[in-house]
Amino acid sequence: MNLKMISDQQIYKTIAEVVSVSAPAGWQIITVKASIDDDNGETFYDYLNESGKQNWFAPEAQKQYEVYVAFQELRAQMSQPNH
Numbered sequence: 001m002n003l004k005m006i007s008d009q010q011i012y013k014t015i016a017e018v019v020s021v022s023a024p025a026g027w028q029i030i031t032v033k034a035s036i037d038d039d040n041g042e043t044f045y046d047y048l049n050e051s052g053k054q055n056w057f058a059p060e061a062q063k064q065y066e067v068y069v070a071f072q073e074l075r076a077q078m079s080q081p082n083h
Contacts, residue, residue, distance in 0.1 A: 011070050011073055015032065015067055015071070018059070018066050019032055019045065021063075024055075030045065030047045031045075031047070032045055034071045045058060
């Protein structure tokens with residue numbers, strides 16, 4: 001996935017698409033938390049189901065990597081002057 005030179009809105013959309021197709025059926029709200037630095041990072045995925053119960057899920061490794069790359073690019077863009 002090459003996210004360089006695309007808008008931050010497109011990066012948000014990419015994250016949303018990857019996460020929403022990876023979430024368990026019946027999800028109502030998804031929360032993604034990311035801790036990203038120059039060389040590594042962690043992502044955490046929580047959701048509320050139809051009855052309001054909170055749980056977590058883990059997308060397949062490739063999807064997790066795509067989300068990590070997207071957050072890494074978003075971080076890089078936001079650290080640029082005049083952003």
